[in-house]
Amino acid sequence: xxxxxxxxxxxxxxxxxxxxxxxxxxxxxxxxxxxxxxxxxxxxxxxxxxxxxxxxxxxxxxxxxxxxxxxxxxxxxxxxxxxxxxxxxxxxxxxxxxxxxxxxxxxxxxxxxxxxxxxxxxxxxxxxxx
Numbered sequence: 001x002x003x004x005x006x007x008x009x010x011x012x013x014x015x016x017x018x019x020x021x022x023x024x025x026x027x028x029x030x031x032x033x034x035x036x037x038x039x040x041x042x043x044x045x046x047x048x049x050x051x052x053x054x055x056x057x058x059x060x061x062x063x064x065x066x067x068x069x070x071x072x073x074x075x076x077x078x079x080x081x082x083x084x085x086x087x088x089x090x091x092x093x094x095x096x097x098x099x100x101x102x103x104x105x106x107x108x109x110x111x112x113x114x115x116x117x118x119x120x121x122x123x124x125x126x127x128x129x130x
Contacts, residue, residue, distance in 0.1 A: 003052040006102055014098030028084035029099040030056040035079075036071060041118050048107050073122035093126070100130035 011022035034057045046054035077092035
């Protein structure tokens, strides 16, 4: 799957208006997801994604980063909003589910289970339902 096709599917599933919105939102979700996965799992996921999506997952760093293994869905969505420029938490949850669903289409079931296990319980529920 190409990145363009990925963005088109996110746009349709997330009810977004343009590919630019889908691209910005996808980047925000993957960036936030990257900070909430363990390093080895993040690298494994990045290897199976198209290069531009893998870059979004692995970009950025925090000077002092301790992974929050209990991050609430509300805080995850707020972080997505911070990186995408959209502050509506319900919209961010819906759009995050759209991106999660498309990512899951690109990976095998074993990797999907590992990602789910590595996420906080609330975010895991959204991942599993996407």
